[in-house]
Amino acid sequence: MDPDRRRWFAAQVEQITDRLYGTALRLTRNPEQAEDLVAETVVKAWARLDELRDPQAFQGWIQRILSNAFVSEWRRRRACPEVAVAPCEEGADEPFSLYEKLHQPFLLWWSDPEESLMANLLREDLERALDALPEAYRIVVLLVDVQGHSYPEAAEALRVPLGTVRSRLSRARSQLQRALWQHAQEAGLLKALP
Amino acid sequence: MKHIHDPQIRCEEVLRQLFAYLDREVDARTAALIDRHLEACRGCFGRASFERKLKAHLKAAAHKPAPARLRSRIKDILDKF
Numbered sequence: 001m002d003p004d005r006r007r008w009f010a011a012q013v014e015q016i017t018d019r020l021y022g023t024a025l026r027l028t029r030n031p032e033q034a035e036d037l038v039a040e041t042v043v044k045a046w047a048r049l050d051e052l053r054d055p056q057a058f059q060g061w062i063q064r065i066l067s068n069a070f071v072s073e074w075r076r077r078r079a080c081p082e083v084a085v086a087p088c089e090e091g092a093d094e095p096f097s098l099y100e101k102l103h104q105p106f107l108l109w110w111s112d113p114e115e116s117l118m119a120n121l122l123r124e125d126l127e128r129a130l131d132a133l134p135e136a137y138r139i140v141v142l143l144v145d146v147q148g149h150s151y152p153e154a155a156e157a158l159r160v161p162l163g164t165v166r167s168r169l170s171r172a173r174s175q176l177q178r179a180l181w182q183h184a185q186e187a188g189l190l191k192a193l194p
Numbered sequence: 195m196k197h198i199h200d201p202q203i204r205c206e207e208v209l210r211q212l213f214a215y216l217d218r219e220v221d222a223r224t225a226a227l228i229d230r231h232l233e234a235c236r237g238c239f240g241r242a243s244f245e246r247k248l249k250a251h252l253k254a255a256a257h258k259p260a261p262a263r264l265r266s267r268i269k270d271i272l273d274k275f
Contacts, residue, residue, distance in 0.1 A: 006272070006275055009272070009275070010272045013268060013272070017260045017264070017265065017268065018257055018258060018259050018260050019256065019257050020260075021258050021259075021260040021261075021264060022255070022256040022257045022258030023256045025258055026255070026256050031261070035261070035263065035264045035267065038260070038264060038268070039264070039267055039268065039271060042268055042271055042272070043271060046275055097241075098244075098248070099240075099241050099244045099245070102244075103240075114244060118247055118251075121251060123254065123255050126251055126252060126255040127255050130252070130255065141252070142256070144217060145249055145252045145253065146252060146253050146255075146256040147256075150217075150218075150219065151217070151219050166214075169213070170213070173213065177248075
């Protein structure tokens with residue numbers, strides 16, 4: 001055992017633990033499962049450390065180990081991942097743009113709704129909107145938007161065609177933005193800034 | 195916000211490809227066309243900036259302080275290596 005190598009690995013893991021846990025929590029939506037997933041990831045990363053060619057790429061590399069571990073288990077749990085998208089409410093898959101909603105003329109008359117929303121949008125608002133997405137949509141958003149996977153990488157991890165990644169992402173973003181719009185209205189986030 | 199007439203690429207096409215552009219999933223030629231369009235078109239620029247900010251907010255939402263129990267568990271794992 002090389003103690004320097006072990007120390008280096010421990011320091012890298014320490015730096016990224018919060019991010020790994022946060023991603024695991026959004027993927028699993030369960031604190032205990034999230035902890036198990038992070039622990040499993042650390043064990044796998046150590047076992048595969050020789051595969052890491054560029055030490056600077058450690059963070060992206062270990063995050064991919066985490067998402068791949070989650071997706072493998074998710075696929076295993078589902079006999080048919082292609083139909084894993086839960087049925088949505090009617091109209092939920094319609095294209096939706098939060099930006100267009102915020103730039104409706106009647107809103108622009110009396111405030112800057114975009115600035116107001118961004119200033120008042122809390123982390124928990126986003127977490128709630130993400131957690132409410134159907135599982136297959138949530139996973140693809142987390143892989144691409146949060147973990148920075150390319151579309152081909154996400155397609156490979158999920159074992160679905162590239163077109164499926166594109167369509168799920170598009171629907172997921174519409175649903176996410178619709179949820180944020182509804183929340184913004186209900187919570188009064190669009191009030192004029194002081 | 196006002197859009198412009200761009201003979202190289204129309205606003206509709208920019209907006210259709212906007213997420214792929216922000217995800218760096220368009221080819222270099224399309225990316226360059228969109229880059230140039232966004233420099234000139236206030237309407238599309240506003241939309242692109244908004245989607246970029248929202249994407250950054252989403253990324254930040256995946257950062258959560260790990261519980262002490264997990265940190266202790268990781269330390270135990272590392273001690274065994």
